[in-house]
Amino acid sequence: MEAGRVNRRIRVYDRRSENEQQVTGKLLETSGLDFNGFLKILHRKFAIRSHETFVLVTTDRTVLDFDNFEKLQDDSTLHLLQREDQALALATEESITFKPHYNTLIRSGMYEYYASAGQKPLPYTLAELIDNSISATAKNTGVRMIEIRLMFDESLGKPAVIVLDNGCGMTSKQLNNWAVYKLSKFFRDNGTFGSKQEGYVRPDPVPRSLNSDISYFGAGGKQAAFYIGDSARMITKTVGSPDVHELVISKEDFERKEKNKEDVYSGTIKNRKVGDSSHVTKDDERFLRSLIAEESAKESFTAVIIMGVLPDHIRFLKDNFAVWTRQLAHTFHYYIHGVNGKNMSSSSTNSDHLPNIDIQITLREKPPRCPRVMNLREVENDMQTLYINTAADTFEFKAYSEQNTGTVEGIIRYHPFLYDKETYPEDPDADQVSLDDDNDDNESRVLHQARGKRPIFNCFWNGRLIPYTTVSEFDWCSQSKGAKELAECYNRVSGVLFTDDRFTVSTNKLTFIELELILKNKDTIFTRIVNGQEKKRSAPPSLIKAQRSNIQKEFTQWLKNCHEKLDKQVKFMGHMETITRTDV
Amino acid sequence: MEAGRVNRRIRVYDRRSENEQQVTGKLLETSGLDFNGFLKILHRKFAIRSHETFVLVTTDRTVLDFDNFEKLQDDSTLHLLQREDQALALATEESITFKPHYNTLIRSGMYEYYASAGQKPLPYTLAELIDNSISATAKNTGVRMIEIRLMFDESLGKPAVIVLDNGCGMTSKQLNNWAVYKLSKFFRDNGTFGSKQEGYVRPDPVPRSLNSDISYFGAGGKQAAFYIGDSARMITKTVGSPDVHELVISKEDFERKEKNKEDVYSGTIKNRKVGDSSHVTKDDERFLRSLIAEESAKESFTAVIIMGVLPDHIRFLKDNFAVWTRQLAHTFHYYIHGVNGKNMSSSSTNSDHLPNIDIQITLREKPPRCPRVMNLREVENDMQTLYINTAADTFEFKAYSEQNTGTVEGIIRYHPFLYDKETYPEDPDADQVSLDDDNDDNESRVLHQARGKRPIFNCFWNGRLIPYTTVSEFDWCSQSKGAKELAECYNRVSGVLFTDDRFTVSTNKLTFIELELILKNKDTIFTRIVNGQEKKRSAPPSLIKAQRSNIQKEFTQWLKNCHEKLDKQVKFMGHMETITRTDV
Numbered sequence A, B: 001m002e003a004g005r006v007n008r009r010i011r012v013y014d015r016r017s018e019n020e021q022q023v024t025g026k027l028l029e030t031s032g033l034d035f036n037g038f039l040k041i042l043h044r045k046f047a048i049r050s051h052e053t054f055v056l057v058t059t060d061r062t063v064l065d066f067d068n069f070e071k072l073q074d075d076s077t078l079h080l081l082q083r084e085d086q087a088l089a090l091a092t093e094e095s096i097t098f099k100p101h102y103n104t105l106i107r108s109g110m111y112e113y114y115a116s117a118g119q120k121p122l123p124y125t126l127a128e129l130i131d132n133s134i135s136a137t138a139k140n141t142g143v144r145m146i147e148i149r150l151m152f153d154e155s156l157g158k159p160a161v162i163v164l165d166n167g168c169g170m171t172s173k174q175l176n177n178w179a180v181y182k183l184s185k186f187f188r189d190n191g192t193f194g195s196k197q198e199g200y201v202r203p204d205p206v207p208r209s210l211n212s213d214i215s216y217f218g219a220g221g222k223q224a225a226f227y228i229g230d231s232a233r234m235i236t237k238t239v240g241s242p243d244v245h246e247l248v249i250s251k252e253d254f255e256r257k258e259k260n261k262e263d264v265y266s267g268t269i270k271n272r273k274v275g276d277s278s279h280v281t282k283d284d285e286r287f288l289r290s291l292i293a294e295e296s297a298k299e300s301f302t303a304v305i306i307m308g309v310l311p312d313h314i315r316f317l318k319d320n321f322a323v324w325t326r327q328l329a330h331t332f333h334y335y336i337h338g339v340n341g342k343n344m345s346s347s348s349t350n351s352d353h354l355p356n357i358d359i360q361i362t363l364r365e366k367p368p369r370c371p372r373v374m375n376l377r378e379v380e381n382d383m384q385t386l387y388i389n390t391a392a393d394t395f396e397f398k399a400y401s402e403q404n405t406g407t408v409e410g411i412i413r414y415h416p417f418l419y420d421k422e423t424y425p426e427d428p429d430a431d432q433v434s435l436d437d438d439n440d441d442n443e444s445r446v447l448h449q450a451r452g453k454r455p456i457f458n459c460f461w462n463g464r465l466i467p468y469t470t471v472s473e474f475d476w477c478s479q480s481k482g483a484k485e486l487a488e489c490y491n492r493v494s495g496v497l498f499t500d501d502r503f504t505v506s507t508n509k510l511t512f513i514e515l516e517l518i519l520k521n522k523d524t525i526f527t528r529i530v531n532g533q534e535k536k537r538s539a540p541p542s543l544i545k546a547q548r549s550n551i552q553k554e555f556t557q558w559l560k561n562c563h564e565k566l567d568k569q570v571k572f573m574g575h576m577e578t579i580t581r582t583d584v
């Protein structure tokens, strides 16, 4: 009986008469009433005669009675009819709400970062968190410090993945916005007082689109956190603010609120003084105390603490430390090493041009196991480092498309044949990456075909790698259109494409949406860049064809020069083939 | 001034004293008060002395004054301090809400169905709507009628995509649930009275997993609708209900509600009698009247009406009618034609086994252009039809994996070499599908290498195609492990894998998550099926190796038999190669 006595308003439409004129229903306050009490009000409000037969049904045509009336929810809609199956003379309107289910947040990453062709996507979820830290530190004057701490030492608490930066931090309003799924920077309103929508300001173009503006969907952080674990704690502080803001969203909270019929999307930001860890009471989280103790050392910061980390992920991160750190070093290569990438031979560090982004990884296990610590700058065998340091010459170009006004810069690198072997680097991850191509791979190793069937271009978006999209080649740098005598040389090139975010990527930042389609359109113009200058200004459409044959001519000439000057011993492929064939 | 007089409750934390003990703040009702009025209350509630200096700041440390007080939103949190930069002795708590942004719904499809390698994903968004109709008609006793009507005749209203079925329809509560993004069947509560959660009942296993249970994420319908256009109208009715329920969600509504600071996820279901189109007043939508007039012909139905269709999509649907209908015919091949697929040679229609799913497409343009009408059953050149009708023998198997208890059935088909040519069918879409592989394709056509480099297996999930996932081969059916003299024959097989939904797919149903990884695990057991019977019962782990060599032996034997009995003219590939090579 008590259950019926909650605050409850019910809208009733009177549709007994076929001639009913009243479009809207009447809103009845039923708090504290049982079914009989409700019927009394009903008789009065709708002038029901005492012996009149009528039924009250839900919009699903369930007939109301003493029992189910109790279960009726606030804001329900009922129809008052003569008969249970009477048609509605006039339509009625029923209020509903349809907030996305909380799985929108906690399962978002699960199917987003799906394992494509056997690749483990976990490193790319960490990349989302690094993206955010790179954006946040864009205006730092000093060093931009980004740390990933893998807290797998159970003596300090339950396993946690922490990403920490000394970036601009977030105000409480910004922290609130962080939690709003798909609220991208293009829609955001960061003022406490509502309408102060500043509007997104696109950063100025910079070489290689290294603009640090690597966020787009308002999704990455949440997807990454809930792919890795089941809760995310954000701790953040802006410059000059005496307060630290803290927010936790977790699967457990969502489930509890759902069960208690509370608003699943309500939460609490804790505002507290710097270094105050008095709220950390759970033993599982005791590592937070030392983290919070570090707060006073930074003017501003953000820490993302992910807990409930899946055991599979912990295993992967421990067992494949070299693999995933290399993938991250590749992904952020140009942010870490600057527009020219890591040049291992240059003796002077040329500190003027060196970027100041430090991405440091620490993996802490239970002693006596030592913590593993690595700065991604130290990685020497990520693909970009290998490409850059085996390249003997480069061919730079830009692409202009009519369909897309975005910037596209390209580099092709020549990896010469030197003293009986190809210098085109092998992919240290090849075995992990392609499960299928065992045959192809072995083949290419045996025949030593340099690039083999691998695509030429890796593709970067606002300066960071989009790992699952490659572009195999353009017609002007394709072997099939090239000179026969250079056949081997077409196999000795690697390449990189840099676009800005006018080329869109999928929400998981694993693939470009239409890069290849656009670039391979017949209207795309390619021009060579020499010493930072375009050799030809972009031409009117009538000259496109000329332009295309132009870039092809220049590329072929460059390749020929490379071959003549750089290949240190000519490998007679034709001859070798003959030998192979006589074996048969 | 008026702006300040709205209903507004503000929580104030007194943190003037370092010794403050009170953890929670005080909730003040400020409706109708301006800043001075508010200060009066404040003095009283917090015993502020008359000459005491204090400041009131937001949690972003903005100092409150007469002007910005007006703009303060309901449920804001303020700090009462001695000084602007005073640290918080005790933490404070601020209520926030973080409902996902409406882009979650309206942009969900945009980056979900991204164009992968040049494929147009539009047909696969239509497939999502067909999925829903197949599920909804699962229990139909008569024919299961699914119609896609492309209303591109501007003389009837603005362009619209309509998907219509005679399935079970939805109650108003179910229609409300339809709109809740990511509320999957596993979480749903379909009763009007709350807690009556029926719980999802997994359908019994059926051959080829054709269980009609093709929904999983609670996302497909919304993603598809907002990929195709900018509004979705659902019109639906269940058996026996006198009422039709109607719900519209649209980008425009979301934007309007956002602007007016209304709840973006509130909406209205219209309940009305069958055939009542009195609410259709906009000229743009006048085609709805005839659609609504059809309602009385069906006991139950659902219609999805998508408007604001992107011009690009309209163009694609008009210009590539044959292509996308073929893709849909391929996707739903086994639902349309039954477990054995379309057999064009069988004269009798064998109506017992024929399924009763009709998927009919109508594309209506402005007269005098005739409407194009096609039943997907009529398509004769979808890949499955081509495979089935060129196959001369089949090899069936099942796979058992320790990691995944799902069902995997497989068929391999042999396409013999007949009278000087391969019968392995060519993909009618090959040119559209793979932009890159021009070279490879030409090559394979010239050399007529049957399958060439194409993967063997297409993969079906609960009976429908997952189009972007293929499995190239298993070791036991791989040429590299097979007998040399059968080399050509390994190229003459195509295959199909059927799994149930214990193998998960990405939210867009374009790729499997880990199918290949699981199936290629060393612990997976394959057994041959002959006449519907397993030849060997699944073996204990110790026998796996034996099993694997078993399936390989059986497959090789089968292939040999196929070659000997079915290939009508032996093609001496070795000899041809010699000829080719002497040309060089």
Ligand SMILES: Nc1ncnc2c1ncn2[C@@H]1O[C@H](COP(=O)(O)OP(=O)(O)OP(=O)(O)O)[C@@H](O)[C@H]1O
Pocket (backbone or CB within 6 Å): A128, A131, A132, A133, A136, A165, A167, A168, A169, A170, A177, A178, A183, A184, A185, A214, A215, A216, A217, A218, A219, A220, A221, A222, A223, A302
């Ligand atoms: N480390 C950080 N420091 C400061 N602000 C951050 C940090 N991480 C996230 N944010 C803020 O939270 C917002 C939401 O982050 P999230 O990664 O979820 O989406 P996004 O970066 O906007 O878009 P994307 O989906 O492309 O990642 C960011 O736009 C940024 O304003």
Ligand SMILES: Nc1ncnc2c1ncn2[C@@H]1O[C@H](COP(=O)(O)OP(=O)(O)OP(=O)(O)O)[C@@H](O)[C@H]1O
Pocket (backbone or CB within 6 Å): B128, B131, B132, B133, B136, B165, B167, B168, B169, B170, B174, B177, B178, B183, B184, B185, B214, B215, B216, B217, B218, B219, B220, B221, B222, B223, B301, B302
């Ligand atoms: N044509 C229809 N007839 C009856 N019910 C439908 C129809 N279309 C959708 N529904 C209901 O609405 C729900 C939501 O549909 P939606 O396609 O958005 O997600 P889903 O089918 O549950 O999951 P998925 O993301 O796999 O498509 C369905 O589960 C089903 O209950």
Ligand SMILES: [Mg+2]
Pocket (backbone or CB within 6 Å): A128, A131, A132, A214, A215, A216, A219, A220, A221
């Ligand atoms: Mg981000």
Ligand SMILES: [Mg+2]
Pocket (backbone or CB within 6 Å): B128, B131, B132, B214, B215, B216, B219, B220, B221
């Ligand atoms: Mg669906």
